[in-house]
Amino acid sequence: MELNEGKNKFIEAWGIFGSEWGINRTMAQIHALLLVSAEPLSTEDIMEELNVSRGNVNMNTRDLIAWGIVSRVLKKGERREFFQADKDIYKVAIKILNERRKRELGPVLEALKDLKQVKGTTLEAKEFKKVVADISSFGESADKMISRMTKADENWFTGSLMKFLIK
Amino acid sequence: MELNEGKNKFIEAWGIFGSEWGINRTMAQIHALLLVSAEPLSTEDIMEELNVSRGNVNMNTRDLIAWGIVSRVLKKGERREFFQADKDIYKVAIKILNERRKRELGPVLEALKDLKQVKGTTLEAKEFKKVVADISSFGESADKMISRMTKADENWFTGSLMKFLIK
DNA sequence: ACAAACTTTCAATTTATTTTGAAAGTTTAA
DNA sequence: TTAAACTTTCAAAATAAATTGAAAGTTTGT
Incomplete structure (x- = not known):
């Protein structure tokens, strides 16, 4: 070719x-x-x-x-x-992830924070609160994870994390 | 509310x-x-x-x-x-990631595999090959990582990976 | 077999996103 | 200061994506 x-x-x-x-x-x-x-x-x-x-x-x-x-x-x-x-693809991936975290994850996490304040003790209200709490917690974790990746050494992806994750 | x-x-x-x-x-x-x-x-x-x-x-x-x-x-x-x-948000996230891996990452990795066969020894050709090889390697890693997450225990995300990653 | 209850399809329409290109704006050099 | 070289803007046009809704298809109960 x-x-x-x-x-x-x-x-x-x-x-x-x-x-x-x-x-x-x-x-x-x-x-x-x-x-x-x-x-x-x-x-x-x-x-x-x-x-x-x-x-x-x-x-x-x-x-x-x-x-x-x-x-x-x-x-x-x-x-x-x-x-x-920038030709360092690791850096590129992390920058993109981190930008999207800030731009898109941030607003959702804010919205979810608000939603924790719904009132009601019915089954429906409880289910709702549970789902919101779960997504919120998941989102916060992802947010922290990406922040950490951003700060970490640029070789994180091939470093211990990868050794842990890849066969 | x-x-x-x-x-x-x-x-x-x-x-x-x-x-x-x-x-x-x-x-x-x-x-x-x-x-x-x-x-x-x-x-x-x-x-x-x-x-x-x-x-x-x-x-x-x-x-x-x-x-x-x-x-x-x-x-x-x-x-x-x-x-x-499915209200288990971890499962949901993993299923979405895994589907996208199959549908979208797969084809790209295939295309990249082809591209490794470009000929030429000019600086330009070498740069090209390097970029393709890097992205390819990165993509393969991500692919493996997601596959592994999919197979792992559903609590992977809150398990040792998270302990490793989150403050 | 029939018809009611329900689901699926898809061409036409609507809506949303991207792109154009010419005009306005800016910078630089003489 | 002027004009050429270059960049930016943005309303209009083109393109792409999502949505509609009515017709066709399917399933179920009698």
Whole structure:
């Protein structure tokens, strides 16, 4: 398989995978493209490679930067900015997990906290409280776990945790 | 807060959370509704409670059943079927993770396996191969981890793993 | 066998999300 | 200060995803 064919397949696969997990296809594709580029790319490069508009590239590179998995780089003698992806996939995974924890898990945990205050002693009310308490506790655990992973050594995934988990 | 208000807030929150993770809102809402219902609910009950059509309820309950987190129950003397959610949130989380592993991670890992066969010894080709190998290895690890979690005792999450991970 | 009760399907519609592209904004160099 | 080079914005358009609802299909009791 030629390098270019490989890159395209990778970009396609990453785009699909991303969209299955609630990340928009173009963002995932830009990320994929940057992952497999030896050199940082400009907005124009990305537009051309993926056939998407300038606005689209601009919005999605901004988002990728906000996620902390892509950074702007400046080439000397060049006016425009280039983009480059963090290629350490462990770091990337943890950053994504941690961002999602903050953005999505946080609000749910807040909502659940409120819901613990429903009144009533009927069977129904008790069931409700039990479910809310369980989900809440589970969510708090996941939240703590991700926080801890974030702080831990970058090799956590291949370290003792993995030894514990993998055959 | 009244029980009903609580239920509605829960359903809303779960719906949003689900859609952020690539699960359609109605499916997440039906799941939420079943989670907080003391009794199994019929298609009609769900239609009424969530204001959605029969076809929608039918499709999404089927899906929830396919995910293994909702089951049909029959009440004696009743002809129609009722639905009930598995309320053990640990089991639910693991089933969802495992289904997604099979459905979404699997195909990506396959694609990555192919991509290891790109030819070329240029810097670019080497970088590409490195990224693919890294993601592949990471993916395989995650895959194994989830498989293992699935098989493990249902209390794994509160067991030694959690003790290891949580403060 | 029949019909009532119930479930499933799917083409058409609606709703939500993503993308475009041109205009406005900003920065840089001379 | 000016203009070229570049970035950002956002309303409109395009695309994708979810939903409807009526018709078709199935099951059950008599």
